[in-house]
Amino acid sequence: MFEAVEGNPSFPAMEEAVLRFWGQHGIFERSLERRRQRNRGRFVFYEGPPTANGLPHPGHCLTRAIKDLFPRYRSMRGYLCERKAGWDTHGLPVEVEVCKELGIHSKQEIEAYGVEPFIHRCQQSVWRYMQEWERLTERLGFWIHLDEAYVTYHQSYVESVWWSLKNLFERGLLYQGYKIVWWWAQGGTALSSGEVGQGYRQVADPSVYVRCPLVDEPQTSLVVWTTTPWTLPSNQFAAVHPELPYAVVEDADGSRLILAAALVEQLAGKLQRPLVQRALLRGSDLVGRRYVPPFDYYYRSLSNRQGRLREGGLEHVAWRVVPADFVTVDTGTGVVHQAPAFGEVDFEVLLREQARFLPGEGPELICAVAPDGTFTAEAGPYQGRWVKDADRDIIRELRSRRLLLHQEQYVHDYPFCWRAEEDPLIQYPRRSWFIRTSQFKQQMLANNARIQWLPEHIRDGRFGNFLETNVDWALSRERYWGTPLPIWVCEETGYVEAVGSYAELLAKPDVQGTEVWQQAKARYPDLPEDLKVHKPYIDAITYASPRAPGKRMRRVSEVIDCWYDSGAMPFAQWGYPHQGRERFAQQFPADFISEALDQTRGWFYSQLAISTLLFGEGMAAGPDAPEAPYPHPFRTCIVLGLMLGEDGQKMSKSRRNYREPQEIFDRYGADALRWYFFANQPPWTSIRYSEQAIRDSIPELLLRLWNVYSFFVIYARIDGFDPAERLAGQLEQLSPAELARGAGYRPLAQRSELDRWILSELHRTTAAITERMDAYDNYTACSRLAAFVDALSNWYVRRSRDRFWSGEQSADKIDAYWTLYECLLTTCKLAAPFVPFLSESLWQNLAVAGTAGRTVESIHLCDYPEADPAAIDEVLSQQMQLVRDIASLGRSARTSARLKVRQPLARVEVVLADPRHRAWLEAHAQIVAEELNVKTVELAERADQYVTYTVLPDLKRLGPRLGKRLPALKNALASADAAALLAELEQHGRILLTADGQQIELGKEDVQVRLAAKPGWTAAHGPSAVVVLSTDLTPELIGEGWARDLVHLIQSRRKELGCAYTDRIAVGLADASPQLAEALQQHSGYIRRETLAVELKMQAIEGVEPVEISLGEETLRLYVRLAERPDGA
């Protein structure tokens, strides 16, 4: 038998109990074991590793909730969905966090502190945060194997990454080049974009307009503009937009200038003299023209150097006009000075130019600045000067050489070092390791095209665009806590090798330096083995160079971008290919992943890029890199919107615009939070954290379902409806087929219409939810589930109450129990992926306790319900909906007539728009009568006295047929007599109209009839019907109304007096008018029955405090006294 149910449940406490139950019985494990045995195929999920740095906030709960939902759902659908957790542990954020602890900043300070203790601290810091995340993960009900998590700093993981890098290296895809970084010259370090972003300030820089004379036409000059004069000595090109118009203008002194036509007037204004246009040309006409740069430090030796182009022919390597799309005419001159060493965009221009030449023949990077921010010897007189300080002298020199056309102040935002406020950052080239991803752009796009993105626009929008503009992946980082780049270089010859594992390294000839790790291990016995593949230990390992006898191979100093770590996760989580080959084969690619939008350029990209390069179609990347058909490594990706704080701002701890997850769990519970995430919006819309909305998700589903469940258990216990007795033998999941074996269980066809209706709704809902969830549409699925629970609670249970209350154990009553039982069980299963805790609680009582433990132990071991088409009765659904609509319209009519439902009315007339369900409705008039408290219900199709008709064209049908004649037809229909049209339609099955001088024939399907209540009637109209109330009140009706009002008031009084449900009372009424007293006397049987009154007298009761009440216009005194209290009450 079921256990008694609390009326006022504490969901958080319940959830804690469920968590304990899952833990003690290993339910997650067993749910997997079950599917493993069934062997219906896999559903592969990848956990995008959270950065184990910083504490989780509600936004992370959303990600983790979605990541739980679909694997749970698919598991219940029979798929084996293994879920391996993972942690992203490397990277700058961890280093910054440790630096904060240590109160240090720069790389020098880290070195001074010691790399070894520093990375020990990094590793420990990561562990602390991982534990916080694990707690959250469990409490949210996110089922994932935390104790088998992959961790990016583990040796096996690092070695997988090494393997992949070696693969790329040996295919020539890993190379060294320059990367333009934001460089803090004084500190000698590059800054991350996050750090740069913090340091922007508005400053006024000098801006100069400089002449660059054309080589073959020295009287004509390009005019370039720059706000960084110190980059001019390193000039390599001038860029123009090929599509823009450029003007050749004549200056006052007769010389000629070239600049964008749109900016001539502006420049003339600045110069305060006219510039006369002499010619107009397109940017593309300028491309290839050579010019003389402002400084000749490089020009004097290289001006005539030419290189061979790939497509044949020769070209000068530098100081010519090149085309570039980024050139605009917003500021400057439309001719852009290019110093590729000091701008990322400029650098890309250089790369593009280099690519046009045969290898080794194109332009080399020119850089007249040293890493400390001073000019090199190449910059002649400026050598040793800090570049920003040299600006003024550079300008002076330009002026004296008559190259300076104009100078002014330019106010703009410019980044400074966030730690040394006076130090401006400069863009600066650094040697860096790259992966040749741009070479695989087409393959990445082809792979991307096959991925199912939700929302769809990510594919060709944000993500697709990003791939289109792909540049080679700058892989290396000059940092400490990260996967070491597995590249060893010969100290003599520069010969380079990549190493694919630690063992491979140890097998190299004459390995030295392993003792550094041994000693560290001896010093700190607790040191995790994994650290031996990290800095500084790995740096110590050298081996004999195969190219230079007696010389050593030494590792480069860099570590790699931690995004590469995460992107390698599909294979590295298994340690592939050094181990886990089988696991990888089973679990690649993923069917489903999900992260927030900010991962577009992060994990979504890193995965796709690595997977395409290693396993792409036609890649033939070696024996351990099997070619796989697209898409991979994931087939479907839900891109979640970002979550904002309560105030619509970014969530931030200091602003306190959200609540800590743990507090949410304690107040409302994980199910409430989950339901709020799943049911309130499609997952990709950006979502605003709302405490109120979380609170509201409790009554919307959780409490409503709980109430139905509680109702069921209360009456099942009273009536002794006990599945344990009624169901013999072994039970599994209490599926419909199993329930059908139950004693007293009757086939659907024999049950009442209401039962058939709710079961039809149940199966319709099941079909809809599975269809939607298969399409990853949790939002619609949730609304269907909520709608069903609403129908169950507010129509089925309400209309069935007296069946449960009736005294005898009729077959109909047992039907009601079986029906409600089945509805509850199925609903729980349907809801289980969404609200796993509540579902489990209900299952524990309804199924496990209810059958004395003969079912499966947990709802999460059950299969997801499947809709039985035979149980679905669409017509009945429509019919019941119609009744509910009519009841609603009737109440609306009552409200407008100010006739409360307690006042009985003689009759209601229902005019139907569509006669199809008329007969059925006539048979069910009783329901309408009860719901509306009327004596009789009459149905009509035509009732011209109450209703006006409008005949409207069916635009969807007629639009294509009639086109422009549609408005004329509309008018013709509107001006015609609707009643006559209907009559014609009924007689001939068609109507003939003249519109625009042409005759149009309309069939029944071409029009819609709409009806509306005529004014003056108490009526309400909707699309399906008009409901007209008779408002005439007879003395009998009024008397009955009084009686019902009185019952209501006595009930209130009982409650005030603290009566138990079963207490009997005595009622006295005084000061009633004669008519009132007589009417109440007449209904005294009804009144006493409803209020459990043993006596009802028309007089005061001694010693009882009366209350003044009013019935209609009348007032009287009500006396209520407790008469008897039955035993046990």
Next chain:
RNA sequence: GCGCGCAUAGCUCAGUUGGUUAGAGCGCAGCCCUGAUAAGGCUGAGGUCCCAAGUUCGACUCUUGGUGCGCGCACCA
């Protein structure tokens, strides 16, 4: 600045190939139930669907251009 997205009721958000009367929840107002009861239900008020132009017989929906907001990339010669 460039790219992507969003803009619908007081608030938070739906709106499914363009079709006649644009929905929900919360909040608000009124009412009902009182044997699921510190719950529950019903009804109602409330909208220039951001603006403008275009396509169309017809636009909340499609196109273009604005405006505002969010995010990403940059910070610009």
